Amino acid sequence: ELKVEQNPLFLSMQEGKNYTIYCNYSTTSDRLYWYRQDPGKSLESLFVLLSNGAVKQEGRLMASLDTKARLSTLHITAAVHDLSATYFCAEAYGGATNKLIFGTGTLLAVQP
Amino acid sequence: SAVISQKPSRDICQRGTSLTIQCQVDSQVTMMFWYRQQPGQSLTLIATANQGSEATYESGFVIDKFPISRPNLTFSTLTVSNMSPEDSSIYLCSLRQGRETQYFGPGTRLLVL
Known part of the structure; x- marks a missing residue:
């Protein structure tokens, strides 16, 4: 069964702190969004x-992929309020069709 | 990146009626996808729409309920038929550009009373 699990579901952070969102997926996909x-x-x-x-980085966000562990992480460095949003990971399946199965989402609230 | 537009952006409909959602892209794409996001939930793929062929539906979704058209490489429609309150969701079209990137339209927010 195709399944993507994210944790935590909800994350309340203070500005300036670091944290990581985890995404576990179920297949041998080589594309993670x-x-x-x-x-x-x-x-x-x-x-x-x-x-x-x-590993890819953009500003305060860095994402990594470990296909052997079927794990991707999204690391937040020195969080700021503007990062407050819901973050989804998604695994591609269906070969060339590139269908996506989404994780449950992580609601991030950065408190000043 | 591709620019995707959807119409309508939102609608309130009565149960038992149908709504057709349009998705327009500013470039030609082979594959387009329709996703649903129920309130407070994640996204679920409804179907894949290729130009010139019948749409392929995911488990739990059927053509009679969600007929899809794909008349050309820049346009697709999704109809939500015989609506019930459980159909209240955000409906998003999506496309793949190249091998990697997958973009999403702005979404159509549907409320069924």
Whole structure:
């Protein structure tokens, strides 16, 4: 069964702190996506991770992929209020079709 | 990156009626996808729509309830038929660009009374 599990579901952080969101997936997919969703908005693409050991960074966010452990992480460094949003990971399946199965999402609230 | 627009952006509908959602892309794409996001939930794939062929539906979704058209490489529609309050969701079209990137439209927020 295809399944993507994210934890935590909810994360309340103080500004300036670091934290990690975890994404466990079920297949041998080599494509893992991270998206951000602000309230009432659509999804913004953050990262696409394509191979084992891939690491990508953009500002205070860094994503990594371990295909052997079927684990991706999204690390937040020195959080700021503007990072408050819901973050989704998604695993690609279906080969070339690139269908996505999404995790449950992590609601991040950064407190000043 | 591709620019995706959806119409309507939101609607309130009565149960038993149908609504057709349009998705327009500013470039030609082979595969388009329709996702549903129920309130407070994650996204679930409804179907894959390729131009020139029948849409492929995921488990739990059927053509009679969610008919899809894909008349050309820049346009698709999703109809939500015989609506009930359980159909209240955000419906998003999506496309893949290249091998990697997958973009999402702004979504259509549907409330069924």
